[in-house]
Amino acid sequence: MSAADLARLQFAATTGIHWLFVILTMGLVPFVAIMHTRAAFTRxxxxxxxxxxxxxxxxxxYVINYAVGIVTGLVMEFQFGLSWSGLSKFAGNVFGAPLALETLIAFFAESTFLGMWIFGWGRLSRGVHTTLIWLVALTAYASAYWIMIANGFMQHPVGHEVRDGVAYLTDFGALLxxxxxLVALAHIALAALTTGGVLVAGISAFHFxxxxxxxxxFRSSLRLGTVVSTLASFFVIIVGDLQLPLIRRTQPMKAAALENGDIAQVRAQLVKEHGPGDYVxxxxxLRISMDAMTxxxxxxSTIMLIAVLLLWKDWLVRWRPLAYLLTALIPFPFIASVAGWIVREVGRQPWxxxxxxKVEDALSPVSRASLVVSCTVFIAVFVALAVTNWTLIARFARRGPVATQLGTTEPIADEDPHGHADGKQRVPAL
Known part of the structure; x- marks a missing residue:
């Protein structure tokens, strides 16, 4: 493999694994916020x-996934300098600010709000505590917005001009x-809600x-998960189709590949527009990933719609094979989302x-040996983190609510003169 191929493999593998954490974070936190709101304001x-x-x-x-996933997120932006210094040099003036805002939101604001929510059980008022989890959800989606602004510029650069081989931002509104x-963000948000809903429904069905x-x-969780995932999975297909006219207009080679168009004609058009080159x-x-996602x-979407109908009179949980089917469905939204990411990224090559x-012009002057080492280490660490994350999630999900430690406190007896209860302080545990 060439140095460019190794750099692409490293970024693809680490970003793909990181995305598994991201989509669950975005998909699960709205459910937690809804549940907390109902708990706070139900009479x-x-x-x-x-x-x-x-x-x-x-x-x-959610906290387990966030805590492990944030470690993988730390690596993403460093790779721009590690392997893609040409990209930073060319476009840093344009999407440096969105990436910086994403870092501030994800690693500072979101983490702060989440920490306050974790340690706020029994300490904060209902309104403040509920507001915190909604702020966590809001910052999670705001973080995704800024990432998609940067990625959207890479897919379809707008609001800039190139001077002396460097892109400068000229229209911040056009960039935003x-x-x-924006259409891709809507697609991702709906895919995340589908993923979170299937996870909630699948784990609930497993316990039944x-x-x-x-x-x-688990009956309330099952209902919430199936209804939300049914609605989200229906609209995610519609929003996905809305991207096709945009792809035809901005990335004709990707459109030709997806729709079995005339590749040779599109290649000739691209040569005329951008100069000599192999644009195939x-x-x-692309086709395999698109078919898998579809x-x-x-x-x-079909299975979750059937599941909603079978909620009536608890038919869904009375027939055990159906409950296990919902559990077996959990990995598939993750697979579909990774396939969609491949369609989005692979389809714009060689740019x-x-x-x-072009990719070859964005590569850092790093030796092939260095890339082999970094690629091996990064992928090994990311795979280990992913395995750790899902092992912990599966363990706590299988044990059920009795093993939940979030928000638990020590039982309080009569306080001693030093403000302790039988010598123990009331400290929320993680």
């Missing part, structure tokens, strides 16, 4: 307890409203299939910034 004391235990159980799974970024005493908790990329990867998306900067 029925029995239902309040159920919703609070739901928020703590699913919130713990780039259709290639095994037999659980937590029927109220690995179309097989088939999985339609399958998940790293479409029509402006």
């Amino acid at each position: 029925d004391p029995v239902r309040r307890v159920v919703w609070e235990r739901m928020a703590r159980f699913w919130g713990q799974l 409203t780039n259709p290639n970024a 299939a095994r037999g659980t005493e937590e029927t109220d908790l 990329f690995a179309h097989d990867w 088939v999985i998306g339609n399958t998940v 790293i910034i479409y029509g402006e900067l």
